[in-house]
Amino acid sequence: MIIPQLKIGNLTASVPIIQGGMGVGISLSGLAAAVANCGAIGVISGVEPGFNFEGYEKNKYQTNLDALAYHIQRAKELAPKGIIGVNIMTAINNFEDMVKTAVKAKVDIIFSGAGLPMKLPELVKDSMTKIAPIVSSGKVAQLICKQWDKKHDYLPDAIILEGPEAGGHLGFSLDQLGDLENFSLVKLVKEVLEAIAPFEEKYGRKIPVIAGGGIHDGKDIGDVLTAGAAGAQMATRFVATYECDASDAFKQAYLDAKEDDVTIIKSPVGMPGRAIRNEFINKVYRDEKRQDIKCINCLKPCNPKETLYCIADALINAQKGNLDRGFAFAGAQVHRVNKIVSVRELIDELMNELRQY
Structure with a gap:
């Protein structure tokens, strides 16, 4: 397969991969910048980014805002030609202020899930920041497009589709999680593409769909690209890199x-x-x-x-490594991860596998 570029508005990534946002503190400026420097899109997690900053215990709210701005600025300095995004869950209490902070820091793109980010277009108004909701079905993608069209005259710059094999929080019922045949990522990609087609026709432009959840190798990326996705989102494998911000x-x-x-x-x-x-x-x-x-x-x-x-x-x-008092989120294919590599090695391996797809 010829490796396609991933285009989101005026942003162009030479590698069609978005590194998934992982909180708390698993994907910060270190990992995001390393990914962006390799031509993919690096993503900072917007969940409690100030957890290890001075002042967090006294004023968590402001410290998180300051830390988010710091990590966006640092990632941009480390990857001046790269694309840097941030993942901000709608479920957090300071969602609007975190979005405004990210926009002020001139982040390239905001990804938002764990709820319906219905107010997101007005929060990025008159900025260059792109916005991409995270969905789990065609129905949700259609609902967001319908509301954004009606209330904001705006379509998503991209849509992230997270399937049932993703790590972390999932937009599926327990029954659906056990039915991977009917809820396979490839099927869901086609479902989302069908759901957003009327809006693409109305606005005269494509909405790139990026699919993630259980993506482990170049074949998995090739499968979703063949199904019509514009790129793949991958998180779990980026944890097993030297540059990952985790312990x-x-x-x-x-x-x-x-x-x-x-x-x-x-x-x-x-x-x-x-x-x-x-x-x-x-x-x-x-x-x-x-x-x-x-x-x-x-x-x-x-x-x-x-x-x-x-x-x-x-x-x-x-x-921080205190796993007796916490736990690690991970995707369904984590058992296939068996070594720590550099981000560059990982992306080179994935792209070589994709070329052979």
Whole structure:
């Protein structure tokens, strides 16, 4: 296969891969810049980016805004010719201010999921920042396009489709997660393309669809490109790189993971999530023993009186390598990850496999 460029508005990536945003602190400016320097699109996670900044305990809200601006600026300095994006979940309490901060910092593109980002177009108005909602079905893609068209006279600059094999939070029911035949990524790509076609016709332009969730190698990328996607989103494999911002212990959890270690949890976010089972998860979900919770008020759907643990605290601990007090999200194919490589080595390997597709 001839490797296509990934075009999103006036942005052109020579490598048709978007590195998925991974929080807390797994994809920050270090990883995003390394990916962008290789011609793909690097993405900073907008979930609690200030967790390791001075002042986080005293003023979490402002520290997160400052940290997001810092990481965008740093990534742009490290990758001056690259494309830098940020992933900001609609479920976080400071969603609007985080978006405004990212726009002010001149981030190239904002990806937004874990809810419906209906106000996103007005938050980036009169800026050069592109916006791409994250969806799990044609129905959701159609709903967002319909609302953005009606209320903002705007279409998504791109759409990220995350299938049922993705890591982290998932937009599927437990039954759907167990039915990979009917909810395969290739089928979902075709479904989304069909759903957005009327809007593309109305506006006279294509909306690039980037598909992710269980993408492991060049063949997987080739499959979604052949189905009509403009590119692929990949997250799990970028954890096993030297440049990933996670601790060595977090990366080692990926290398050690076996296929039956991957489990679906019920997250305080209110969505199912795919993670690597460990003693922390066993303790929380099997015994359902409530942990000591110091709520940091990060998520709209989370009720600290009912939740078994603070997910932000668990993910921060995991990022730092304290996996006895947290856990690692990961995609369904994490068991196939067996070594740490550089971002350059990984992308070269993927592109060589894609050429042979």
